Each structure stands twice: as C-alpha cells, then as structure tokens.
Amino acid sequence: MKISNICCIGAGYVGGPTMAVIALKCPEIKVTVVDKSEEKINLWNSKDLTKIPVFEPGLNEIVQKVRGKNLFFSNDISSSIDEAEIIFIAVNTPTKKSGRGKGMAADLSNVIASAKEIAKFSKSDKIVVEKSTLPVRTAEKLKEVLSLTNKKVKFEVLSNPEFLAEGTAIQDLFKSDRVLIGGEQTKKGQLAVNSLVEIYKKWIPINKILTTNIWSSELSKLVSNAMLAQRISSINSLSAMCEKTGADINEISKAVGMDSKIGPYFLNSSVGFGGSCFQKDILNLVYLAKFYGLDEVAEYWHQVIKMNNYQKERFALNIIKLINNNEHSVSVSILGWAFKKNTNDSRESASIYVTDILLKNEIFVNVYDPMVPRDNIISDLINLWSSQELSTAKTENLLGRLNIENNYVDAIKGSSLSAILTEWDEFKDCDWESLVKSMKSPSIVYDGRNILPKQDKKINHIKLGVTHNL
Numbered sequence: 001m002k003i004s005n006i007c008c009i010g011a012g013y014v015g016g017p018t019m020a021v022i023a024l025k026c027p028e029i030k031v032t033v034v035d036k037s038e039e040k041i042n043l044w045n046s047k048d049l050t051k052i053p054v055f056e057p058g059l060n061e062i063v064q065k066v067r068g069k070n071l072f073f074s075n076d077i078s079s080s081i082d083e084a085e086i087i088f089i090a091v092n093t094p095t096k097k098s099g100r101g102k103g104m105a106a107d108l109s110n111v112i113a114s115a116k117e118i119a120k121f122s123k124s125d126k127i128v129v130e131k132s133t134l135p136v137r138t139a140e141k142l143k144e145v146l147s148l149t150n151k152k153v154k155f156e157v158l159s160n161p162e163f164l165a166e167g168t169a170i171q172d173l174f175k176s177d178r179v180l181i182g183g184e185q186t187k188k189g190q191l192a193v194n195s196l197v198e199i200y201k202k203w204i205p206i207n208k209i210l211t212t213n214i215w216s217s218e219l220s221k222l223v224s225n226a227m228l229a230q231r232i233s234s235i236n237s238l239s240a241m242c243e244k245t246g247a248d249i250n251e252i253s254k255a256v257g258m259d260s261k262i263g264p265y266f267l268n269s270s271v272g273f274g275g276s277c278f279q280k281d282i283l284n285l286v287y288l289a290k291f292y293g294l295d296e297v298a299e300y301w302h303q304v305i306k307m308n309n310y311q312k313e314r315f316a317l318n319i320i321k322l323i324n325n326n327e328h329s330v331s332v333s334i335l336g337w338a339f340k341k342n343t344n345d346s347r348e349s350a351s352i353y354v355t356d357i358l359l360k361n362e363i364f365v366n367v368y369d370p371m372v373p374r375d376n377i378i379s380d381l382i383n384l385w386s387s388q389e390l391s392t393a394k395t396e397n398l399l400g401r402l403n404i405e406n407n408y409v410d411a412i413k414g415s416s417l418s419a420i421l422t423e424w425d426e427f428k429d430c431d432w433e434s435l436v437k438s439m440k441s442p443s444i445v446y447d448g449r450n451i452l453p454k455q456d457k458k459i460n461h462i463k464l465g466v467t468h469n470l
C-alpha cells in the first residue's frame with residue numbers, strides 16, 4: 001500500500017523528532033502528531049522555535065522547514081487518526097506505580113488508551129505501529145483491544161522500536177544503525193511490513209532495514225537497552241575497584257575497548273546511567289523473566305540496576321567523606337541536572353539521587369544546568385520525595401537547602417566541592433583554576449564524568465575510578 005498520510009500518537013522525545021524526520025525525508029506524506037496534552041501541542045506549534053518542548057541539536061531547523069507544510073501538530077486526535085493509513089503509537093510506557101507488577105512491569109495504560117482511540121475513530125483499515133518500547137507479546141494484546149473495540153475495520157499491528165538516543169536523536173534518525181520492523185508472518189502482515197519499509201527506504205539503506213517476526217522485534221528493543229546498560233554497570237562496578245587498587249578506570253576502558261571483540265562504546269564510567277528508559281526497560285525485562293519462571297535470568301539482569309543504584313549512592317557518600325562535613329552550612333555545587341549532555345531531559349538523572357542524599361545529610365546544594373528549567377529540577381526532587389512518602393514539612397525543610405543558579409560561576413562560588421554530574425562541554429572548557437579560587441576549603445572538583453582533561457595539579461581534582469590521596 002502506498003502511504004500518503006501518517007498519524008503519530010505521542011508528541012514526546014520520540015514522537016516529535018521521529019515524525020519530523022519522516023516528514024523531512026518524505027515530503028509527499030502528510031504527517032500529523034497528536035497528543036493528549038494540549039499544552040504540549042501548543043508548544044510544538046510555537047512561533048519561537050526555542051519553545052518547542054524537546055531540545056535536540058538539529059531539530060529546530062527541521063521543524064522550521066516542514067512544520068505547516070507536511071508536518072502538523074494537532075489536538076484533533078479523532079480526524080488525524082481517521083485520515084491516516086499508518087498510526088504510530090509513541091506514548092510513554094513508564095514503570096507501573098501500582099497494581100500487579102508495581103515497580104517492575106511497564107505501565108501499558110497509555111498504549112491501551114491509544115489503541116482504543118484508534119479503534120474508536122477508524123473508519124478504514126489501518127496499520128498500527130508500536131513505536132513505544134513494549135513488553136514482548138504486547139502486539140497480541142493490542143490486536144485484541146483493536147478488534148474487540150471496532151469489528152468493522154481490519155488492523156495490522158507492526159513493531160518498529162525506536163533506537164535513537166537523546167542528544168543525538170537527529171543524527172541517529174538520519175543514519176540509523178538499523179531500522180527494525182516486526183510483523184505477522186501472514187500475507188497481510190508482510191504487506192504492512194513492506195509499506196513501512198518503503199517509507200524508511202527513502203533514506204535508510206535497505207541492508208540496514210531488518211524485518212523479523214513481531215516478538216523478536218519487541219524483545220530486541222528491551223535486549224538492546226539491557227545490553228547497553230549492562231556495559232555501563234560493568235565498567236562502573238570496576239571504577240570502585242580502581243579506586244582501591246591504583247588502577248585508572250579510563251585506562252581500563254581504553255585498553256579493554258580496543259579489543260575489537262569488545263568495542264569501545266558504552267565503557268565510560270559515570271556517576272550512573274539515567275534517562276527514562278534503561279531502568280524501566282530492564283525492570284520490565286526482569287519482570288518478564290520472572291513471569292516466565294526464569295528466576296536466574298531475572299536476577300542476572302536485576303543486578304545491572306542494583307549496580308547503578310550502588311554507583312549513585314557511592315558517589316554521594318564519597319562527596320560527604322571528601323568534604324568532611326563537620327561544619328555548619330557547608331555547600332556543594334551540582335553541575336548538570338540533565339541525564340546526559342545536549343538534552344533538557346532529566347528523567348531518572350543521577351543528579352536527582354545524589355542531591356537527595358546530600359540534602360538529607362544537611363548539606364546545602366547549589367545546582368546549575370544549562371538546559372533543565374528550575375521548575376523541573378524542583379519537581380524531580382518533589383516527585384522522588386512523594387514516592388518516599390515524605391511529609392510536606394520534611395520536603396520544605398530539604399528544599400530550604402536547595403539553591404538553583406543560572407550559571408556555573410554562581411553555583412560554584414562558596415561551595416566546598418563542585419561535582420560534575422553531566423558532561424556538558426561548558427564544564428570541560430571552563431577556567432577551573434580561577435573558579436576554585438571562589439570556592440571554600442577543601443575546594444574539590446569531583447569529576448563524575450571524567451571530562452576534565454588530566455589530573456590538574458593546580459586544582460584539587462578528583463576523578464571517578466581513580467585513586468586519590470586527598
């Protein structure tokens with residue numbers, strides 16, 4: 001089937017950039033992105049492109065080119081669904097907060113709600129594409145919801161997981177390592193797969209478009225994220241060993257990564273991985289393994305999360321040890337709130353957990369991030385504390401020790417230790433020698449990302465995964 005109209009449900013970090021790129025590469029296709037949040041759609045339609053809700057290098061330029069031509073952001077969910085031949089579901093699938101699978105399984109309520117909307121508003125046959133990351137065998141459930149809600153229309157469900165990383169989303173979408181499309185092994189299923197292949201073929205070489213059965217596609221996405229996160233937890237576990245033994249984790253990463261069987265990627269030791277997906281997808285994998293009675297498999301993958309939590313906590317406790325917190329009103333600056341550079345996303349960022357521990361240890365914290373707005377920083381902490389059922393009085397007490405600055409100079413001034421938690425270039429390039437002069441003793445720069453070029457003798461510079469003698 002030749003496609004001329006696409007709808008995407010979910011205008012977030014995936015829906016927005018992926019649809020912008022499809023619109024750019026396929027000018028003959030009308031692409032409409034809808035969302036249940038009217039406010040978000042209005043922001044996507046902002047004249048001022050700095051206001052669009054996702055910050056990604058290169059995204060504004062694309063939106064400027066195609067918005068209003070063949071890319072539309074709309075609140076009219078019903079007609080956008082009805083007019084489309086293909087509907088992508090790119091809604092959020094967070095970890096469940098209640099009910100069966102609480103704290104582990106993926107919450108599919110947004111996906112099911114989207115399927116019901118699709119079924120309700122469709123007057124002709126549709127191809128429904130799972131773009132969200134989903135547990136293996138979700139397509140079965142989706143098909144059931146679609147066909148039970150609307151018996152007049154035929155739905156073909158495909159799995160087309162997204163592999164973009166935030167901060168590099170546009171380049172990842174332009175030059176994907178692979179595009180994965182899973183479909184039913186029936187004639188209609190394969191026709192639907194081919195329709196989607198035809199779209200990606202416009203800019204992705206055909207040998208990078210992989211078609212599989214639908215369950216392999218769904219599970220490959222969880223496995224990819226689990227394997228990436230596993231490498232980070234592996235290297236982070238060894239950063240602790242380096243600090244005890246005199247080995248240097250950066251030298252280890254390089255030496256190990258040069259083995260072509262291992263490869264150099266995802267071996268940067270850090271204060272712990274963040275982002276909305278690694279933790280939730282691994283927990284989901286753990287839940288699925290348990291569901292299928294594979295307890296050893298579940299425990300194996302769960303360890304990746306446990307190690308990540310250990311690393312975040314270890315970093316915070318190291319800060320407390322380093323500043324030897326025995327005087328009143330000692331303060332620490334947290335440089336970077338986003339979970340990685342070049343994004344305004346702070347979901348599950350290590351900064352949230354490190355700051356939580358510091359504040360609870362009576363330490364004053366000055367935060368600075370170039371992209372994450374002040375309100376998001378505060379709501380990240382409030383959300384964590386409400387999940388811990390902290391009282392309002394305790395929350396206010398903790399917030400009383402939090403200070404958010406608009407630049408790193410002010411954040412660093414007067415603090416005893418500056419901790420780099422996000423690898424923003426500006427922290428790498430700034431003049432640390434003069435900045436430490438504005439700090440209080442012991443004026444430590446604790447590099448949780450190992451971005452400062454070398455062990456600078458002129459500053460008290462401590463690297464993660466390197467023995468220090470302070």
Ligand code: NAD
Nearest residue numbers: 010011012013014035036091092093110113114132133162
């Ligand atoms: P997001 O929270 O940024 O965006 C999801 C959007 O869906 C929100 O704007 C929300 O309002 C909207 N939505 C939810 N239910 C809806 C409904 N019933 N009708 C209309 N709109 C609805 O999420 P995201 O980061 O874009 O992630 C989406 C999915 O893609 C998740 O499953 C995630 O695991 C996966 N994924 C994310 C990334 C990433 O880098 N963020 C990368 C690959 C895959």
Ligand code: UGA
Nearest residue numbers: 162163164165166232266267268270273274275277339340
């Ligand atoms: C990750 C995957 O890389 C994408 O392929 C996937 O599509 C996406 O998750 C998803 O499903 O959401 P993302 O989370 O955006 O992308 O960013 P990454 O570059 O993978 O970084 C994740 C976290 O790991 C960040 O906190 C980052 O700083 C950290 N990290 C990464 C390290 O600590 N060390 C590394 O060597 C690499």
